[in-house]
Amino acid sequence: MVNTLASFWGKPQKAKSSDKKAEAAPKPTDDKISEEEPIAAEKVLQPVKESAKKEVSKAVKRKAAEDDSDEEFEFGEEEAGNRGGGKRRVLEESEDEEKEEEEEMKVEEEKRVEKGKSKIQLMKEKREKMKEEKKDVEMKDVEKEEEEEEEEEGKKLASVFTSKNVSSSSTTKTSGGVVKKSTTLAGKMTKDENLLSEEDMKKDWKPEAPILYQHVCEAFEHIDGISARLEIQQTMTTLFRKIIRTNPSDLINTVYLACNDVAPSYECVELGVGDSFLIKAVTETAGSNSNTIKAKYKELGDLGTVAMSAKSKQKTLGFGMKPKPLLLKDVLQSFRKVAAISGNKSQAVKVQEIKKILVRASGQECKFIIRGLQGKLRIGLARSSVIVALAHAFVLSVPKGVKPMEKWVEGGNYSDNEKFLMDLKNPLGERLEAAVNIVKKGFSECSNFDSIIDTALVHPLCDLSQHCHLTPGTPVEPMLAKPTKSVQEVLKRLNGQRFTCEYKYDGERVQVHLTEDGKVKCFSRNLLNTSDKFPEVPPFVREACESSGVTSFVLDAEVVAYNAVKDILVPFQVLSTRKREMAEGEEAEVKVIVQAFDLMFLNGQSLMAKSLSERRELMKKNFKVVQNKFRFAVSLDAQEDGDTTAIEEFLDAAIKGQCEGLMVKTLDANSQYEPSKRSLNWLKLKKDYLEGMGDSVDLVPLGAYYGKGKRTGFYGAYLLGCYNEEADEYQSVCKCGTGFSDDALQSLMKGLEEAVSESKPSGYVVSDTLEPDVWFSPSQVWEVKAADLSLSSTHKGALGKAGNPERGIGLRFPRFERLRPDKKCEQATNAEQILDMYYNQDSVKGQGGDNDDDDDDLL
DNA sequence: GTCTATTACTGGC
DNA sequence: ATCCGACACATTCGG
């Protein structure tokens, strides 16, 4: 039963995927548990590999050392002083705290129940996990009753999981209804205290010593097994706090690893590693054979897990000296090294480098290393959650070098958030929220964790914005928009406010910066530096603003391919053929025009807090249209009055004008520039979002690919084709991997069981590079929606009829809509129709020639 | 050896 | 890009 305490993170020991035994045991009923439970526990424990055992012994040790530890330990702030065990630790506590705790327990319980319910659906893997987890909790229940000591232990180490027990006893009922909003948050955070005792630190975290990668992996592992966001976040907070207390210099490394980043995005560092290299590395490390690894990958859907199992297998065989444990920074450095490798033989060298860390890694570590290199940590946590956790950590465990907040209170002009955070009288939960807002803002404006953390380790959070704020030269996270399904919906959202509609251009987002020292830079939507890709943009923009004599700015715009002769915009597909980097003085073949629509910074001043109408006014005042080079997004201002016709007409006009649709934004209320927030204030409206609009086609599934990650055990994507009557054949038109519900995924797979074919059926026109994992003989018709049709080198729709014998037609943004049981395969959309749809697109019609192969010689 | 075709990877949508 | 599902939180509903 120790196993339930095994993990430091308080996670019930999760049986490894290879271990089906535990899951097989049905959940015992209440009265039986006490008898069966120990057995079940053994079952679970038995197959667990070394690493887990280590955890167990650690836990035991900790338990021994636990006794009197944590009362004295004070974290950053006093209001956090909640107690852990309930009865054992007698600490004076205010009523509030009590309430908070009770409240939180309730929530916890609900969550648990909910979880059990919802997960029953698909996702075999997950389901199994859940069962195990639930059972473990159950077991814990019993332990509690049987063994007082264990109960205490459990609470301390795993308060999250034990709360259920407590609430089931009695405390819950008494909780007064007074508790509101943020109390849950605060409650969680106070509980979090329990996880952090000085003893824990001493045992596992030698002060000053570099942090082990393993520690981070334990947190990852814990997070991986749960889906409750608050708990995930809290786990990270705890991790960060520990690091702040023991070795703050490793904090930055942890953050990078947790975000799966290697450098600030605008530094454009690429790992240059994909599945195939990783497979190679895993194969060689494990001394296995690449086909078995590949097969395993298909089966398990996660290369990390494959690596882990391969590694542990190999470990039992080959034996040697124990390699040095991996440090946090080793891993990060290794990643960076991999990224830096280039040139001749670089592939082999990369693999070599990866192998080097894999050899030193334990199974669990392997898993996360591999996933990390894949660029998918897949842990249910991403950057935005890391930021939240980080903010919490900084409040709850103020770094040593930072003087407590109250010392700063007077003077200075602080934002509301900052003031709120500084006032210790405010409820902790809300102060944490304020801190999150501060850090979020800091990161979105400065997008560099090094700066954020360096600052936060020295200055109090309320001063963060003084050091990390919008600066020309450093990209801001661009504001994004929310898709809208109908004009009605748009109106509903606007709700009587003044708003504007702008054309949504089919180009590439660009953020143009002018720094005080006169340099102009461009950044992409994902903050990569695209200055070299669009060398003409800086001069264009300069020209647009030269008369106004601005000294600095940050401008939001879209770069669009442009045909100056005909004065028409050219589709994205053409824009994307531009070279990534241009030699000095070289002229790009595809001409471009800048369509500006927002201004975030001007002459040393941030405009983000201003309303859109003000920003736009400033933009129009300081920039002017330059023929064929720079202009503003076409827009239409209006007041919401229930009338849809104006918008509809404008939408039509936009599409006629080679645009994708409209962006709709409020002008006054709530119209600040909010980085990266998918704020409701920006809505996007495209014709293919609208019901009954857009290009809908009926296609036949030709084959399928095994799913990965959460799609393991299902087909993750299907290869779809249209019917070519002329030759009685099916031509691939797209793959489709989105649009189906989980249920649909399951039933579609089932429905196609019969159709599975040993080999590629005759009459399928499919590129070799698209070879699916399974083929189907023609059996069903699906309705699929797409935004556009484009010429494709991989897909074969209406092959040879679209102006180029080599190329077929493919779909842009395909998604599954529904099954068409009423149609036979021969009634699927045929090649002729696909061709018509292609030519009926405004973007194709507009482009002079009959085919768009000669697009580029327009001008 | 040099030139070309193929492949893998990244990042735009 | 699109889309779905899960969670957290807010609001409404029913007893």
Next chain:
DNA sequence: CCGAATGTGTCGGATGCCAGTAATAGAC
């Protein structure tokens, strides 16, 4: 008045097409 049901916003992670680029494998 409270708990349940319902709605909304956010986040995370599945997956799409297609272009250029760099490195390698293959052809001569």
